[in-house]
Amino acid sequence: MATYKKRGHKPKNKAEEARQWAEESTTAEVFNTLDTSASRTEQWVARNQNYILGIIGVVAVGVLAYLGYEKFIQEPKETTASNELFYPMEYFRQAQQQDAIADSLYTLALNGAEGKYGLLDIIGEYSGTKAANLANYAAGVSYLHLDQYDKAISYLEDFKSDGGTYEAVSQGAIGDAFMELGQTSDALNYYEKALKAEDNEFTTPVYLQKAGIAALELGQGAKALGYFERISEEFPQSAQANGVEGYIGRAQAAQ
Structure with missing residues (x-):
């Protein structure tokens, strides 16, 4: 048990000696409690060390996996999707400026042409990207102009x-x-x-x-x-x- 003694002071009488003894005993108990608690904590950590390290490992792996996904998968996917989106969005822009041939231009925007992706391809191939989200908007507006109202609602509701x-x-x-x-x-x-x-x-x-x-x-x-x-x-x-x-x-x- 841990002990604690005051130095440089002697009790004057038995009453003071009793008080001093009580104070020393109480202080000793406090330190003893701290020692015991620390010891129990150390024992718990020792018993559960593998479990604790396992949790830390899982968290670390999760963080690294997320960072790796963002860096090596999501970012390149976003870049590719954005590049692919340029082609159908050009048809979409032209359709809004040329009423006489708007229907054919909206159709080209939706389906693509000359081997290039249309809005629907981008939505399907690059789901979860900002480009696919914008493609939902453009597809919805295109279907609205083509009088396909149910499809217009569906794609516009998917736009965030x-x-x-x-x-x-x-x-x-x-x-x-x-x-x-x-x-x-x-x-x-x-x-x-x-x-x-x-x-x-x-x-x-x-x-x-x-x-x-x-x-x-x-x-x-x-x-x-x-x-x-x-x-x-x-x-x-x-x-x-x-x-x-x-x-x-x-x-x-x-x-």
Whole structure:
């Protein structure tokens, strides 16, 4: 047992001697407890050393495997997918600028040509990459323009975004597909998601108008009025502001 003694002091009487003995005994017990605890810990570590080292080894292997995957597999895959995406995205860009031949260009973007991958190939071959994610967006918009609304919804729902313009446009495009399918309530829901995704002078008035029209069709005059009034008050210079007074009148009558 560990012992502890004060130096340079002698008790004056038996009472003080008893107190000193009690203090020394208590202090000794504290050290003894610490010694015992340390000893037990050491014994536990010794008994479970292989288990502890095993856990450390598994964690280390996991970290190294993740870093290796990112460095030697995921990064090259991302680079290759991004390079492959350039070709179909060029068709996609041209389709948005040339209405007369847009359908054929969207089809080329989806399926590829001249031995080059299309958007669908990239989604299938490079799943999990940023390029495949963007390909989901472009494929959804392409199918929307080709009047294949179920496919448009499917691919657009697979597109993941942290917000911003892409998120607003993708949610709004799903709304457009549902409107074409006659599912107005679903369309309104997605137009409202588009409005929440980003507030700017370009997409916001567009989806305010679409949401207002959908609300009118559903007989929700008060909600429609709110959307149309926002266009009039907040975006008076937008294209949607032209003729908005007529929509406001219809919404007021529908209340």
